[in-house]
Amino acid sequence: MQDIVIVGGGAGGLELATHLGRKLGRRGKARITLIDRNHTHIWKPLLHEVASGSLDADLDAVNYRVHAHRNGFQFELGTLCGLDRTRRCLVLDALVDDTGEEILPRREKHYDQLVLAIGSVSNDFNVAGVAQHCIFLDNPAQAQLFHQRLVDRFIRLDRELESGQSDRRLRIAIVGGGATGVELSAELFKAREWFSTYGLRTITPAHLEVTLVEAGPRLLPALSERISEGVHRELTKLGVTVRTATAVVSAGPEGLTTKEGELIASDLMVWAAGIKAPPFLANIEGLETNRLGQLLVEPTLQVKGDPAIFALGDCAGYAFTGDDGEQRWVPPRAQSAHQMASTVAQNIRRELAGKDMQAFQYKDMGSLVSLSEYSAFGRLMGGLARGGISLEGKLARLAYVSLYRMHQAAIHGWPRAMLLAFTDRINHFIRPRFKLH
Ligand SMILES: Cc1cc2nc3c(=O)[nH]c(=O)nc-3n(C[C@H](O)[C@H](O)[C@H](O)COP(=O)(O)OP(=O)(O)OC[C@H]3O[C@@H](n4cnc5c(N)ncnc54)[C@H](O)[C@@H]3O)c2cc1C
The missing domain is CATH 3.50.50.60 (FAD/NAD(P)-binding domain)
Structure with missing residues (x-):
């Protein structure tokens, strides 16, 4: 059975693992493994709310092991620190507890298909201090x-x-x-x-x-x-x-x-002045990266130079021609990670079925910015808003919140996502509105 390994359970990686687990893992068509360095998933666009205290990360986090068990894939705790492409092995760093005692040794893991979805880190542009x-x-x-x-x-x-x-x-x-x-x-x-x-x-x-x-x-x-x-x-x-x-x-x-x-x-x-891909990607021999250290990918989202590896989300560099004819990079956003995860899911399934892969097409669905509960601003594109519509205030805030609901629907299905939305409303009344510890 093919070993499909996804590293990074973030906005894109968790959606992909969930999809492949349900479609391939549960049916015994492939073994799907998700690796992440954390035990739980928090949707990254919520981190400023965790920082301010308006969101309790312990309440909102998805436990990878439980989620994997429910959705037909396996979860392995680990931090990717190297890759041997010739032997199709990835290297996971030793895991130590807070006293320095080893929990898991440095180890290797074989893959037939690897998906890198390890996101990005802040770019300090080498500014001193x-x-x-x-x-x-x-x-x-x-x-x-x-x-x-x-x-x-x-x-x-x-x-x-x-x-x-x-x-x-x-x-x-x-x-x-x-x-x-x-x-x-x-x-x-x-x-x-x-x-x-x-x-x-x-x-x-x-x-x-x-x-x-x-x-x-x-x-x-x-x-x-x-x-x-x-x-x-x-x-x-x-x-x-x-x-x-x-x-x-x-x-x-x-x-x-x-x-x-x-x-x-x-x-x-x-x-919070910009992002770059995790620096070690630039040291993987034979793979090309761009100015931000993102792995260059083909239209199929396989990395240039190695068809056994896909990359998606913030760590992938994909240039496309915009409507104005200008070449630009797919922006590092949750919507890009979501769209790329869908294409990679389709391409892995198509390859297993002996079909040709599809080319990724980035669709800008617009951008929304929330000013907490005070207001929100944004522009939605695509669908009914063909030429784009500008939103402000409550409507923009509603659209902003629905982005997270869509992510929850992708990983839990709509019924559970609606239940979670309902639970959030209840918590709004019965729990403190702010985390003060
Ligand atoms: C505060 C904030 C607000 C944002 N708001 C928005 C917004 O409103 N709209 C929007 O579209 N985008 C927003 N973004 C950007 C968005 O969060 C990212 O573009 C998106 O999360 C990228 O998804 P990803 O799957 O590529 O990576 P991530 O979601 O970052 O996931 C990467 C995963 O990889 C794991 N990982 C990393 N390195 C390793 C390793 N070496 N080994 C094992 N696991 C590893 C991490 O633990 C993580 O789970 C925001 C970002 C921030 C920080």
Whole structure:
């Protein structure tokens, strides 16, 4: 029986493993194995909500082992650290616990077909001090680390204010005016509201200072100027200091330093200024990568130079010609990972059935940006919105939330996804609205 191994159970990889498990694994047509370095899956676009505390990662996470058991595939905990393409073996790093004791040794795993879906990491563009002093929102652990520091600092500030020791502010700086930076800024203001509701009453809006720093001339450079202006206006109304055309040249214990030599003093710093593929992909001999370190793929999504390996999502580099005739890369988004996972699923099944593979076609379905519960902005394309329609406010927020519901439907099926949506509504009433620990 063929061994199909998928590494990375994120937005694209988990959808693929679920699909292949149901269609091939359950029917004994192939052995499907998903490998991830974490025990559970959290949809990455929710990480800013985990960071602010509006989402409890423990409640929303999907356990890979349970999900695999229900959907006809196997799950293996491990971190991919190398690949021997000649022997079709991947190398998984040794797994150690927090005391340094080995849980699993470094080991090899054979594959007939391999799918790399290991996502991306933040790109610090080698800016000095960023890796030491800024937090990245690359995975749930980092989002939880930010949340923990946020809670600790709020509690400390509240005590200081109450005892009259100081009248200082909590200063948070976020670098990167893309969707992550914008959405996190708005979530932080929501968090402050809930902190005061739940007893930290000395803190007022004036005690939280959020500065969003963007090197380019405007926020959300990938979206239209209209959306960018609307988002800028709403954030400013909330109280966020938006600094466009401000390049950061270093980060240190006191804050960020700009190209002009100005210090943006900060207690907590988040770096969300762009992504790159996990660096070790560039060291796999014989495979080509682009400027972001993404593996170059053929239209079938097989990596260039090795038909036994597919790549999808943020770690795959696929150039296509846009409607305007310009060559561009498929953007690193959840919708791209979802679409690529569908094509890879079809191509693996077609190959097993002895049929020709299909070419991937990226369809831009639009973009949505949520400003917590305050507002949302976006543009939807395709389907009924053939030429594209702009959305704002409640309708845009509804469309934004439905993206996550669609991901849940892809992995759980619609009935269970609807039940989960219902459970979320109930939790909205019976559980605290914010995670304060
Ligand atoms: C805060 C935030 C908000 C975002 N908002 C949006 C949005 O609104 N809309 C949108 O379209 N996109 C959004 N994105 C981008 C989107 O999350 C990604 O493009 C998408 O998750 C990519 O999917 P993927 O399957 O390629 O990788 P991921 O979803 O990142 O999954 C990668 C998986 O691989 C695993 N992994 C990584 N390395 C290894 C290894 N060496 N060994 C084993 N396992 C490994 C990880 O644990 C993870 O489970 C957002 C991203 C962030 C951070």
